[in-house]
Amino acid sequence: MKKQHRMFWQKERTNRTTLTYFPLTSLPLDAGLEVVCQVLGFLHPMDLFAVAQVSRLMRAIILNRKIARDVWRNAYRRHPDLPAPPSTISEPRWTFLCFGPDICSMCGDRGATPFFAFSKKYCLDCSGDFTALPANIKDAAGKHLGIRDPVWDLLPYERTLTGFRYHIPDVESVLKKLTLMQILIDHKVKSLTAIFNTDKSLLLARASERKKCSLKALRWRATFIGLASSEQRIALRVASDKIFELLCGLGYRPWDINQARLERLLEGSRVHNLKAIKRGPELRDRGSSRPDGIVTGPRDVIGHLKKQYRLSCRMNRWRISHIKSFKLPDLSTDIGLIVFEFLHPIDLYHLGLTSKRTRGIILNKSLCSPVWKKAYKRHPDVPAPPRSIPEPRWTQLLYGPDICMVCGRNGAKSLFSFLKRYCPTCEGNLIIRTDELQNHLGAEVRLQNIVLPLLPHENYVWGNGHQKLHDISDVRTMMRKVAVVQVLIDRRVTKLSHIFAGDQKVLKERVAGIDKSSVPAKSLLSEHGEQAYIEFCVFAEFAVQRCSKWLTGMGYKPWAIDAYNLDKVLRSARVRKATLRVFHRLLPEIQQSAIYTDPRDIYTRKRLLTGMYAYYEHHPDGAWTVLPHSDLTVKVFLENHYDESMELEDMERLFPKVIATTAQDEKLRFANLLPNHLMGATSSGEDQICKVDLAAATFSCVGCHRREDRGVQIGWKAICLHMRNYGRDARGNCLKYSFNDKVSYYASLIVSLSGLDPCTASDDDMDQRNDRFICGVCRPSRRHRVSFLPTYTWFDMLLHLWHGHCRKLLWRRGEGFIPSFHLLSPATKDFVVDHESIQFRDKWHIWRCNKCHAHDSHWVSWPEIRSHTLTKHLIDEPEIGKDIVRMKHAPIQSRHCRVKLRVEPDLDCVCLKCPEPWRRTLFTEEVVLRHLRSNHAVSSPSKDVDWIKIKIVQATYPSNLPFSNIRIV
Template sequence: MAPSTTSAAFSLDEDLEEAALPFTVPDPMDELFSEVSVRDRESINYVSAETWKSFRIAQAKSKSGPQDLSMFPAMQLDIVLEILGYLHPLELLQVSRANKAFRELLYAPITDLTWRNSFLVENDRDSPDTDSANPDSSPYQIPLCPPHMSGRRWARLLFGPQICQECGQSGAEVEHLLFRFACFPCLEKNLEDVVPGYPVNHEIHTALHRTYHGVGSDDDLDPERGRFWRTDGLAVVAQYEASLVDGGAEAALRFIEERRELVSKRCDVAMKCDSWAWETRTKHRKDYSKKYDGVGKSVMKRLISEGFDERDVEAFYYVSDCDVLYRMPRLTSKLWHRARPYVVPRILQAQTERLARERAVRVERRKQLILAAALMALRTPVPGLRHGYYPPPHTIDTFPPLAQLIQEDLDEPPTHHDPRLVAALAEAPSFVDAWVVETQKLLVSLLPDAPPEPGLSDADFSLLERATSVFRTRRHSPRIVYTVIGWDQARAHLHCFHQPPEWRLPGDGLVEFNSRGSAVAAELAVLLGLDPKTVTAAEMDATEVRFVCGVCPPESHGRRRPLTWRDCVEHGGSNAASHGPPSWIVLSPLAAADVRRREEPDDYSHAHVWSCTLCNDYLPSLGYHKDVKEHIVLKHAIAQPIEGEHLIHFKGPESPRRRRVFLSAEGAHPARFRCNRCTQAAPQVVKLFPRRAIQAHVQDRHLVDLSDDDWTEVELLMLPVTAG
């Protein structure tokens, strides 16, 4: 297949053109390639370009000027060869293209030594990595020509254009192990794993040059995993078979040993070539990176001198993003006038974005201060309890007077004594009350027996006090679901501080009626002999009854976890889908009394719900009990802060920490015995023991001989009822 020619419309970058690159004209040499134009950017061998540029720069710095070459064609051949011996391989390639006579001369076998000696020329004398005492130690020293290859072909392999020798497509990389340029499709088409007709473990496979292209990482290279070029492998097999026929097994073995030594030497040469190419390309990238930085700094100086803000100018990081400046060595006035129409719009865009960010920061600072002042003024402590309520911040910041203050673009936020802020906060309670009424209407409308909305009254709002008014609320995402009962809990959940915009408004799917939880509450009311249509949550709380789930299996040693009716609603409303409708077992009055004795009050000390009542440092974000208490001691000089007076926690969806209480109702040692002597002394205290524990208690506590009259066996569980 003949290589395709490429149009010269693609121009090389200025640096490479200034270096007078080779291979920029149609190449008449057909040893490796047919005639092809190398103006295609993908075919440029940047290792060759960087080597040529470094060599030419070193020559330009020398003091010797151009000489008259008019007598050169008339010189004797040995003198011409002596002169050519001082040339760089890239210069020899250029000379071979000068005319037909030089081409024939440098193609002749007599010049092979000249080609080989050309690789001894140092291609970067000024490199800081070059050791003056040992120039060959430079990482940029050209790899010497191996003995089994002609110098001219070696020069083409190192410095030739990146054009596939098989299909002629550009962009092919050199495979030093195979001594050829090949594109990826041709590699996949011509590489083989095993020689046809020979088993995998045959010694012939160790005598082939293999590449590791596409067989894994360099850290896991196995010589037997590499692949060989098909035609090269067939040639080696032919030589092996010929030596086997001519000299027998010994000759074939010697051939294999010689091939292995040759393969080892080729691998060493390939490694040196890869290292040289990598170092050369790395130097190429470093040099251009320095130029990019210099051009970028020049652009920034120009923009700052024109009056642009330095903060906006620093946003213009990548000079390569501007096609006009791409790969330019320096910024001239002419180049700047060409690039300015492309650069200035980006600076103006950076300026717009910076101003928007700064305004957003100022608005957010004003919002936090105004919101903290509003929450401090509008918070509602609950009489007789140690918690309070905040009005929803996402509702307060939509209050028009406060929203107007928040959106003002001023450098400094308003103070707490700002007249407009004081006036706005005076009107805010009515706004919050309106939100309360609106939200209550919404919750009532979600109930299955809700009356028509236009005629809602206070009596209709009382429906939210029923035990069966159970709702499901979401916070932060649809996957985080809470079960709440009545207006009291719903109100606490709906004013979450950090709700994202898509979950803020109740009408947008934040709240929905929990029919399963409502059915569980109705079943529990019937079980207690109450009317599920009228019983309130407060009345259910007053019963102080405890239940256990009859579907959940007991834990170790027959222990079961007692639940309040609210726990049952949450448990049945969220877990029924996983284990079916639960059946509830009521604890006997004595068992419930023993459970209540061991229950601890809700502990919110480890919840992020606390705020200082003396200042707004913890508004609108709340803090932990320990941190707020320390704040009061240090800032307000109160040695012993009092909950409810100096600090208070605000009701929300955060669950309090509570030690789990269990009842040993089953197993080998159920706790079903009560001490009669303790009952006479304190009848209001109920404490149940297992059989062995009650015997030890009577003997140790009361110091009497054991008797069956000293304890009473009580029933722990009543009959189960299945939730409908």
């Protein structure tokens, strides 16, 4: 909820850049309190709740009943989308239930759930203690209350999945009052009868009001829970895709990674963000080796940390520009320690490297130990060290250089459990797995050994397996100590047993503290490592583009440049910013590794021709939409036109002609598959080729069995897109097509119903008409005693007939079964299109990149395509149609929202006074007149001025059908 509200105000802020802002505390609170209350009345209740936590003064104003009561009520009136509180609960208390932290009202634990009917927040344990089902509640005598007991009507309840839950303290208090009143009435206290009836009516009204308000609040909260769950599913998919890219960057082959199993692993671990995933031995095998040129490690992470912190300091420098600077050595030690308490731990660490005197002060335990502790408390985002580890040592592990503590090489990794930093070589020599441990006698150590729980360990995960890593020196030292102590205990040195048990307890607590602190530290480094890797990939992509541009300027052809090997050369040289000086220094290695000079084998020739094909299909305007798969053209060229004596220049000159010829031959081959009634009297090849783009020319992919479209393609552009999209993942499977006469028959019916000739109307003509249809076979859905039917475009109508009624079309074709569908009138079509446009969602997967083939086999949403163009192509604002492409014939339920149209008799009137067309609805004539009088204050509505009567259905196929699923004309 807070995220949605924050995103809303971020959008509003861009629309109000011309306004001048002022701090709220600058208003004269003593003289202008009414002005402050008027300003606060325009805020959202969530904002009022946040403002109350700013200072004590604002909290006293906002929570004052006399002053701020009208403020809260105006805030809820101006935001009718929020559930209003009942009269017996104050607005601040209700706002705390809606937007406050999930803290239990009794025990203070996190994860509490609001109970709106009781005005409380309870965790799972407290909800079981203070709330109960009616069957579990007993009276003072220990008897169960009946279902029809009158006490239930006097008490509010909360709806849950298990049933209606009542508040136990409320039940007990009401039962005591009722029992006492009944005893007094039985003793003939006549004046209490009227009081009893009045209290009973008040309790009944209070309970009913709370039930109604709590039901609205629960429904409102359920909408946000649904949005949060959908965002978690999207985040889970994004996280799995990022991990897939990270594993590919680590050197794994894409076909060796089980992405479905990876998603199940993340879902089982409740991981929806890469911030909670530790990179390291958990994501890769211990014995795997990285390929050449991949530079991703702790060195990049530390550099990224320093850069981000330096940039944030530069951004905040203007805020303190008015403060006079001073030299730090001029301060006395006491004042300097007070100043050091406000610094970040990384600042304290860097300050200790400036001079010996400062280092002696900062690393002095007696002087700076409180300073380090306060610095960590002031920055809770930095994981604090355990008790047994000093803060300077912990800070050095977090932010220190990646230098190995054994050999002094760079590229070392921090092992927080051992308080060491080892390079990969020293880690393999000094770290050992549990199954490889041996005692001082050379025997294998069992898992139940008394020594292992006393030593810190690092977790090592691979697949479904799990192992613990230990430091060899720690294991051997502890083994010897425990062996000596055990020998002395066996020699009946009784005092040592108690001392040994105490030492074991202390060591186990130390190991538990180290494990607890090392987990957030690893998560922090993993988060910064992810950001560093993304930044490194963006810079590497930019460096590859610049070097490719310079190579093209030197005379090399674009298709002769191998981008993969070029990126490999730049990464192996640790190039972060491509300059001409670096380019000329690496030019001999680039020419040797990343340039196709003499394609000798068949694999090199195919890669060269495929790159040439990709360059050709993207640079001519619109060429990518009318070209088949590259494998088809490359195969034709190598089999029919290539000769061993052919030079590279001859291949480059001849291959574009082969591309154009192959495209025309392939299109002519598809035209020969068309039946005679669609071909007509065409004689020339150009006329036959144009027939492929007919709306009734439906083809099916022989090897494609995808659920979305079952291989049904209409038009040459859709066929070419299907070839390239699915053929890249399974080459050769989507290159064979056949004419689908069944789907073509129903497509011809749809085109004829729209008023066009099936022998001449193309798919572009049908898209330009943009007609809407409703199915005449489906039964209408009922809701609120009104019938509804979904609307379709012409392509969606065809797919609906093919999918939804496929069995009927195939099985009952010989029995005379004929499907029915209705064409909506132009006025009704405009009515439907208005409702479709407002319900468009950014999360629909209908976009693909036009700069590369990253999304050819799967379409993505708008945020994903924006992120792709920014990180891969450095385009902040992609242009639709040039940089990114929106799918024209996407599957059903992904291209547009299917509006459900009311199909009841006399529902054909539309109000013209409603300002937004997408909010208009269909009325009967009586209801629309009443609507105009009550909602728009029109005393005498006139037809065609205030309201119109439209025709819903324009035409129906078949026209002589004896039955129909709708009752409108």
